[in-house]
Amino acid sequence: MTPRTLYDKIWDEHLVATRADGTSLLYIDRHLVHEVTSPQAFEGLREAQRPLRRPNAILSVADHNVPTLHREKGIADETCRLQVEALEANVKAYGVPYLPLLDDRQGIVHVVGPEQGFTLPGTTIVCGDSHTSTHGAFGALAFGIGTSEVEHVMATQTLPQRKSRNLRVRFEGALPRGLGAKDLALALIGRIGTAGGTGHVMEFTGAAVRALSMEGRMTLCNMSIEGGARSGLVAPDDTTFAYLHGRPMAPQGALWDQALAHWRGLAYEEGGVFDREVVLDISELAPQVTWGTSPQWVTDITGRVPDPASATTPDDRQAMLRALDYMDLRPGTPIEEIALQAVFIGSCTNGRIEDLREAAAVAKGRRVAPGIRALVVPGSGLVKRQAEAEGLDRIFLEAGFEWRQPGCSMCLGMNEDRLAEGVRCASTSNRNFEGRQGRGSRTHLVSPGMAAAAAVTGHFTDVRRWLEA
């Protein structure tokens, strides 16, 4: 048989119909729902008096508006409380599976789906959230949709789509010690730009990707959207299957064997046709730090804040000047000399157990530098429980970090965890846009190890120096 790409395989298996104008109708297997983008969708169903087609194809959870302190006392912020209450009323009315706020399984939707085994290889997965691309780590075609599309999927279990182009991203060489998937993602976006993947689905290949854990693959796919892609994909392999085996919502027994046989057919095939390819040699890569207000404005920890004079077009120069002004940075400043006031370790990019282990390895036996507020927010209740079983919470608390309850938290200013104007933060999240963590706040994107190292020094520092030999 002619080799096919993973994207082509999943697309073909889910194609319901194609119209003459090239629009296709895709069957959607799974739907994740959170409180921000679902209220109007439920309202639309209600108004049209339509039933929800497959309530059990949905998993819902509140994450953006949840407090990460004293949650058991309820939600103090009125707007946040109303959002969560609306979700709870809707899922109850429509019989949709829901993970309540005080349930150990609650967390960020993109951490929870994989953890529960809801995310499976070869499936189509949607959510009214751009970082749905995370689930592509399992070899699922997963992408974010708008609220009206959420309603469409709820009503019909299908979605009109145009086929994207296929982009192969090949990482050559092995990841150097002290570096992780976050550095891969940032380096890639630095290379291709935030529009580099526009109109494409990215499939990540190469030995370094094969060597990544599922957590690492999720970090990589999570950020594919920041490189402009519709989705990110990693072909499933034994690492994928080992992660899924025995998860509550994954197939069990004979069904597992059947599923596994099918999933093996989704393995990466040499010779599959891609429209484009990007190759990145990572063997000499250094830890990455963003300096601007877009994830593409990134450099090595050993580097300096760039000079807008080096921009190739006047528009680029203007954009860089504006970014440096917002970030309050001067060209030529060594990245290691940038001082911080806040550190955030968490989010659907880097809020999983492996990320917390990476940060704890640096924090262990050290102290958060004076004047720094450092938060560690597990991506889910199960991540929190696991971390506590391993004693990571003690390491963080003894070092002076705050240990919080799970949620999106300081990744975006939609809940109580916000930065004040002018505060500079090293963050393990995925977006550094103006005002992302609170109006006037300044975000630098880094890996969990780099964030922890920054917390204990008070400025950026090369995490490789902080790791035991």
Ligand SMILES: CC(C)[C@H](C(=O)O)[C@@H](O)C(=O)O
């Ligand atoms: C609020 C939500 C719709 C949004 C998204 O789509 O990604 C958020 O999760 C984000 O990260 O900006």
Ligand code: SF4
């Ligand atoms: S953690 Fe951040 S990026 Fe992820 S879903 Fe929440 S707000 Fe969006």
